[in-house]
Amino acid sequence: MNNNFKTQITHFAKTVSTLAASVALAASISSGVQAQSSAKATPAVPMAKFQAPGFYRMMLGSFEITVLSDGTATRHVDEIMSKPEAVRAAYAHHHEELPVELSINTFLINTGKQLLLVDTGAGELFGDAGDGKGSSNRLVANLRAAGYQPEQIDAVLLTHIHGDHSGGLSIGGKRVFPNADVYVDKNDASYWLSQANANAAPAARQLTFTQSRATVNPYADAGRLKTFSGAQELFAGVSSIPSYGHTPGHTAYLISSQGKQLLLWGDVIHAGAAQFKDPGITIAYDFDAVAAVTSRQYLLQLAADKGYLVGSAHISFPGLGHIGRSSAGYEWLTAPYQIKGTY
Ligand SMILES: [Zn+2]
Incomplete structure (x- = not known):
């Protein structure tokens, strides 16, 4: 037996004993785990159950744009649109079940x-408390999460007066944006804020009249409240394009x-x-459905032609x-998600 062979035998013996110790350790760990699991189940990690803050930022030339989510509204769109069969088929094609959650x-x-700020979401009008547990009334929390405060907003521009666009102006009868002027086309202000028009309107519109007064009148x-008429440059780089019909x-x-x-473009789609x-x-909800179609066609064509x-x-x-x-008409081409575009 030469020394080299003796060394190999010794090494082999050590390896066997190390292996045996490992097996014994593994067995004891295993039995320990079994003993522990029979005494007390390993707790499951609770599901977090909340959504990401709803803001998305991009630059447009030298302007900073932040899309702020007010959340979603659940709607049976097939029951409120003019061609229910086509609407049902379209959502089935998109693998979306009805009712759908429409973003706000x-x-x-x-x-x-x-x-x-262009539009304000629904505020408390859809019954959510703004505590992040309901699906809407999330604008203020998302504005803060995006690095701004409601008091900093200089002007709110409304695409139109309707609960899910102007409802977030006031909560509990108080102005959410105390230092902001509110801009809206005078046709909407004069229609929705008039008691005489409310008296003459069908029952289905009464809620909108009540909510409009409660949230815009403060x-x-x-x-x-600053009204304008038709096409105007309201601020440098910010112009209105009348698209009457929906309201x-x-x-x-x-x-x-x-x-x-x-x-x-507000409620064009x-x-x-x-x-x-x-x-x-x-x-x-269209005030004048024929005019709403004309406006939709006009803005779709404009956006497609200009590449807006x-x-x-x-x-x-x-x-x-x-x-x-x-x-078949037009198509929506989703903009890519970008991070580098923000700085
Ligand atoms: Zn609307």
């Missing part, structure tokens, strides 16, 4: 000189900076799965995309 998107623009009472004064806003454009393909599909980026109130958050043409 609002848009914050920091021009470097002013802080402007600004009128404070001398903060008497429904307005889109074109935001322009350094050759870049963003079209914020409610049911994205169906209405790009068939812009003739209308919604029961579009911010859409009810397309899945953040609701940013371009408009393409398809053989």
Whole structure:
């Protein structure tokens, strides 16, 4: 037996004893685990059960744009749109079950000189307390999460007066944006804030009249309601485009900076799965459905021709995309998610 062989034998013996010790240790760990698990089950990790903060940021030329989510509203869109079969087929194609959760998107623009908010979400009108447990009334929390405070907003621009666009102006009868002027086309202000019009309107619209007065009037009472008529440049780089029909004064806003454009078109599209393909599909909330179709066609054509980026109130958050043409009408081309575009 030479020394080398002796060394190998010794090494082998050590390995065997180490292995035996490992097996014994593993057995004891195993029995320990069994003993422990029979005494007390390993607790499951609780599900977190909340959604990410709803803001999305991008630059448009020198303007900073932040899409702010107010959350979602659950809607049986097939029951409120003019071609229910086509709407059902469109959502089935998109693998979306009815009722659908429609996003409620609002848009914050920091021009470097002013802080402007286009639309305000539903506030408390859909019954949510703003505590993050309901699906709407999340605008203020998301605004804060995005690095701004309600008191910093200089102006709110309404695409129209309807609960899920102007409802977030006031909560509990108090102005949410105490230092902001509210801009809206005078056709909407004069229609929805008039008691005489409420008296003459059908029953289905009464709730909107009541809610409009409750949420918009605190600004009128404070001398903060500013109306305009039709196409105007309201701020440098911010112009209104009348798109009447859905409401008497429904307005889109074109935001322009350094050759870049963003079209914020309010309620031109409610049911994205169906209405790009068939812009003739209308919604029961339209004030004048024929005029609403004309406005929808006009803005779709404009956005497609000019290649505008579009911010859409009810397309899945953040609701940013371009408009393409398809053989069947138009199509929504979702904008890519970007991080580097923010700095
Ligand atoms: Zn609306």
